[in-house]
Amino acid sequence: MSDVFEEHRNLLFAVAYRMLGTAADAEDAVQDAWIRWSAADRADVQDPKAYLVRITTNVALDRLRSARAQRETYVGPWLPEPMLTSPDVAEGAELSESVSMAMLVVLETLSPLERAVFVLKEVFGYPYAEIARALDRTEASVRQLGTRSRKHVEARRPRFEAGAAERRAATERFFDAVVGGDVNRLMESLAPDVTMWTDGGGKVRAPKKLVHGVDLVGRFLSGIRDRPYEGVDPSEWRMRRVEINGAPALVVDGPDRPMSAITVAVGDDGRVEEIHMVANPDKLRAIAEGRTLEM
Structure with a gap:
């Protein structure tokens, strides 16, 4: 049980960090996911990775909704928590952009559901059908959220032609x-x-x-x-x-x-x-x- 969870821990943290913007909140979300995973009946779980991503995403959603209210009264500009990355992360343009401070600032302007869909679809490449199951939404509504979030991000993200x-x-x-x-x-x-x-x-x-x-x-x-x-x-x-x-x-x-x-x-x-x-x-x-x- 713990081996399966540990195998996917880095992925779960990566999802939660992009959802929440701070390492402390992301780690708490992963810990909550572990508690739910430990207590769940896993007899019918055919895809542990998808199941764990689903748990973590929904935990992060709950935390993000609470955090947004706190961030509205934050003193001064709110920025994500910076994290050290290895040089090989910077070599992957799409991956590095998805965790850039500029991108995380833009993601703060999305609604929690829009952010969840954007992270799962645009960053991790999950199909809409799987995202819909994870969020307990219809695929049509998730596609709408995906289109809206993508347009929102495209309109606000820095655009660089230079390499x-x-x-x-x-x-x-x-x-x-x-x-x-x-x-x-x-x-x-x-x-x-x-x-x-x-x-x-x-x-x-x-x-x-x-x-x-x-x-x-x-x-x-x-x-x-x-x-x-x-x-x-x-x-x-x-x-x-x-x-x-x-x-x-x-x-x-x-x-x-x-x-x-x-x-x-x-x-x-x-x-x-x-x-x-x-x-x-x-x-x-x-x-x-x-x-x-x-x-």
Whole structure:
């Protein structure tokens, strides 16, 4: 029984993480799925993998409905919890995009049911008939949800004609400017209409609204290096390059913990259009633990 569950644990976590946007909630959903699996009569279960995905999806749906109410009162912009990924994840364009911070932000704008259908269909390739059984809906209604969610995501997801190598190189140039403190190179790397999300969750100092425009974003990024942050002097910061959610990222460490994680989305002109900075300590636990997202 446990062997079957463990065989599919990574898949179940991958589904739950894309549904919920945080590692902590995803792990709780997987644990709930284990409890239900342990208590279920499995005599008639012909496809354990499909059965476990169904359980996990419905647990995640219940959790997402509750979480949405909490996120409406969240202090400042809400961002997904960043997770470390291995380089081979970044090599698969579709897979890496499905866990990118930019994509997870877009998925937050879907209804819980739309998100479930999109994740199962567009990310994991499940047929509509199987999704309908998992969600206890008619296939026709699930197809409608799928069409609506796909159009919604397509209208809001970043569109990049440039290849992955070009975007990665542009991202590295931006991080070089941030790490090196080169203000001119930093400003040159930003798109005129760049937008920055800073998620402090009301627990650490961070802008409580989105920051728009090259001047304001550049000024903010240049200024944060000039004063202590949460009691840690800039001389004690350590900046390290990592892979987060399928893309290059920057983690700023203090003496005893990560203080922030930064990811970006780059446009076709090679300049940064979106910056996602997570500083809420509750959302940096997976990085602090060195946990890597599989799939």
